Amino acid sequence: MERITVQTNVLKANQEAALENRRTFEREGLLVMNLMSGPGAGKTSLLEATIRALQGQCEIAVIEGDLQTDLDSERIRALGARAFQINTGTMCHLDGRMIARALQEFPIQGLDLLVIENVGNLICPASYDLGESLRVVLCSVAEGPEKPKKYPVMFYKADVILLNKMDLGLPSGQDQRELEKNVREVNPRAEVFALSCRTGEGLESWITWLQAAVTAQRQLI
């Protein structure tokens, strides 16, 4: 019983911070993407490919969430984009208050797209609204096709599901069509893109879709 009460209070406090963040983002006409996946599915590689593709057309910045290290922020900065690192220590997810604190030090004026790369975890981040306009879940084909069924909350709540590492389908012996079928079963509403950040295959459709989403968000102000 105590566990439920504590969890409810934590989520309620988070929801207030998330709402405040969402108002701030909407005032700026800014598309904010909460990017989530398990460890090593390729979130930072996706961001590198996306930043490269949109360079000169779209102002992108990234808030990076990791338990430890600023390795991911360094990769983003190496491309000339701004990045802000949050180290959560032992916390398994980002929450609305962490983002609110980051926004005090990290200006978002003039941006077209803010990406929040969450901590690598296919469970806990799904429960914490950050104020984002877009929930994007990435999963690697090499992880096996049953992941949507085993981690249903994360997949169910996604607006976009990206199936990365298509090029490893054959060498890993995993069935990409079975993965797509399971994704559709858990979440028939999401936009789904199959791609490989390593070979570039399938990236174009994702980039085109994202550009349209950025433009649509701008027109809301």
Add this chain to the structure above:
Amino acid sequence: MERITVQTNVLKANQEAALENRRTFEREGLLVMNLMSGPGAGKTSLLEATIRALQGQCEIAVIEGDLQTDLDSERIRALGARAFQINTGTMCHLDGRMIARALQEFPIQGLDLLVIENVGNLICPASYDLGESLRVVLCSVAEGPEKPKKYPVMFYKADVILLNKMDLGLPSGQDQRELEKNVREVNPRAEVFALSCRTGEGLESWITWLQAAVTAQRQLI
């Protein structure tokens, strides 16, 4: 401040249950392995390969932890081994009390090895002692070499670290030697085995080591 108090109480209650489990396991002279990894690193494939290799020599059973589905238990039972499925719902880890409850329904007498396959999560399960004698962490070479640095608690607390999917090193472009170096940096004490559950490469050393650990545990009664 509330967050710290709650966390301390939860971990203290867990520790009591874990100690009780440990006494039960020790009375039986039973080796108990807590097997942890991120989603899709190959925990169940490792168990399949291990059960096959030890069939007829070693009595193995498995407690499976998943948010949803009993897909993993079905895979274990298909090999003729006993399996007990715990579905945690939205809980991101197994805890000592869940194992204590499972033991009421799942007899362990006559076993040589009990494996507890934890929920696929490279963060939260590291904080919860289940009463195990052996903490085994699995990571996939395809996830990238920086994982030990980004998830240090999980790797630091491991007795054994298995680097799976060696066969994907080349096709994924990830550097296995860099991964091994990072593993050693975070945890110089752990036994480390590089292997591929898919091709069978490197499995023999792991199996030989595990057989010796089972025998050593038996001699403690």
